[in-house]
Amino acid sequence: MSLKVEKLKVTIQKKEILHGINFEVKQGEFVSLLGPSGCGKTTLLKSIAGLVEVQEGEVWIQGEKATNILPEKRGTIIVFQDLRLFPNMTVEKNIAFPMEIAGVKKDERKKKVAELLAAVQLSGFEKRRIREMSGGQMQRVALARALAAKPKILLLDEPFSGLDEKLRLEMGELVRKLHETWKITTILVTHDKREALQMSDRIALMDSGRLIQYDTPKEMFYHPTSRMVAEYFGKVNVMKKEHDGRMIEGILRLFSVQIAKVEGKENKNDISIHAKVEEITFAGELAEVSLILEEPYFGRLELLSQVMSSKISELNLSGGMIVAIKINEKDIVWFESGEV
Numbered sequence: 001m002s003l004k005v006e007k008l009k010v011t012i013q014k015k016e017i018l019h020g021i022n023f024e025v026k027q028g029e030f031v032s033l034l035g036p037s038g039c040g041k042t043t044l045l046k047s048i049a050g051l052v053e054v055q056e057g058e059v060w061i062q063g064e065k066a067t068n069i070l071p072e073k074r075g076t077i078i079v080f081q082d083l084r085l086f087p088n089m090t091v092e093k094n095i096a097f098p099m100e101i102a103g104v105k106k107d108e109r110k111k112k113v114a115e116l117l118a119a120v121q122l123s124g125f126e127k128r129r130i131r132e133m134s135g136g137q138m139q140r141v142a143l144a145r146a147l148a149a150k151p152k153i154l155l156l157d158e159p160f161s162g163l164d165e166k167l168r169l170e171m172g173e174l175v176r177k178l179h180e181t182w183k184i185t186t187i188l189v190t191h192d193k194r195e196a197l198q199m200s201d202r203i204a205l206m207d208s209g210r211l212i213q214y215d216t217p218k219e220m221f222y223h224p225t226s227r228m229v230a231e232y233f234g235k236v237n238v239m240k241k242e243h244d245g246r247m248i249e250g251i252l253r254l255f256s257v258q259i260a261k262v263e264g265k266e267n268k269n270d271i272s273i274h275a276k277v278e279e280i281t282f283a284g285e286l287a288e289v290s291l292i293l294e295e296p297y298f299g300r301l302e303l304l305s306q307v308m309s310s311k312i313s314e315l316n317l318s319g320g321m322i323v324a325i326k327i328n329e330k331d332i333v334w335f336e337s338g339e340v
């Protein structure tokens with residue numbers, strides 16, 4: 001285990017920000033940390049790195065209790081959103097800085113800087129000053145500098161959020177490549193759910209100072225433990241039913257609501273219901289179809305379905321049309337009502 005956070009509580013200005021977080025990351029694992037603004041992501045990273053005071057609980061790094069170890073001795077590096085580079089210094093000086101502190105010899109530093117610049121695709125930029133570089137280039141330098149410190153744990157606090165979509169994807173790609181090459185245990189804070197689902201070994205989702213689910217991307221998506229988790233990863237249909245005298249709530253992903261012709265073939269495991277097409281909203285390759293159904297199982301229900309646009313023309317779908325809806329019961333995830 002590379003990192004273990006145990007019952008971590010952090011209070012800032014008399015307000016409890018983290019309410020007892022348990023969290024572990026394996027050696028070489030890539031974890032994305034997600035959650036709404038203000039939920040405590042940066043505070044969690046800072047507690048791991050020793051940059052905030054921890055009131056209760058422990059942080060373990062590679063089996064060693066780190067709670068009382070100074071930040072610079074922990075082997076953790078945070079790359080913040082504002083990067084914190086030295087604007088008037090050259091790229092070389094910025095990257096070499098942690099090595100200088102560690103007492104690495106000049107020749108060795110030069111060699112290492114060239115190697116790191118190649119890794120972040122900035123070969124030849126040694127003498128350029130930071131203030132003469134673009135946002136994306138600065139982020140590459142910040143990454144190179146973080147790697148120069150040879151961290152045991154790399155903590156990336158949304159370092160790419162200021163970039164346009166294309167550059168952000170490129171940086172995501174680069175981070176993934178660097179991770180593959182260097183195998184550094186990495187925690188990436190991001191708002192980009194798609195990126196997190198694509199590139200992480202596991203995803204940690206936080207809300208209001210608590211970790212609400214920590215799982216592989218697939219588990220997170222297909223087996224959310226609460227409605228909040230389900231809704232975080234995309235629009236869902238919400239339904240309610242009575243179960244053992246209690247109301248329970250279910251979610252169904254849009255693409256799990258399949259539309260077929262009324263006389264379509266029926267599978268005995270499917271619930272096939274007739275519904276009226278209310279509205280069709282095109283969004284490029286995909287379209288959302290809102291449906292109204294009235295039947296005894298769910299009662300009157302509005303359902304959203306997501307289908308390929310080509311299917312719309314194939315079925316000749318239009319408002320007011322009656323279609324057959326197929327829902328596989330297995331695709332509905334039920335929760336205790338109120339567990340949001």
Ligand SMILES: Nc1ncnc2c1ncn2[C@@H]1O[C@H](COP(=O)(O)OP(=O)(O)OP(=O)(O)O)[C@@H](O)[C@H]1O
Nearest residue numbers: 012013015017035036037038039040041042043044
């Ligand atoms: N130095 C501080 N003084 C007072 N309150 C703070 C301080 N740092 C953080 N907080 C509060 O702690 C909570 C968590 O903040 P944190 O920065 O960890 O959130 P976050 O999840 O990183 O948010 P974002 O996605 O916006 O970066 C917020 O309510 C914030 O206002």
Ligand SMILES: [Mg+2]
Nearest residue numbers: 041042043157
């Ligand atoms: Mg933050």
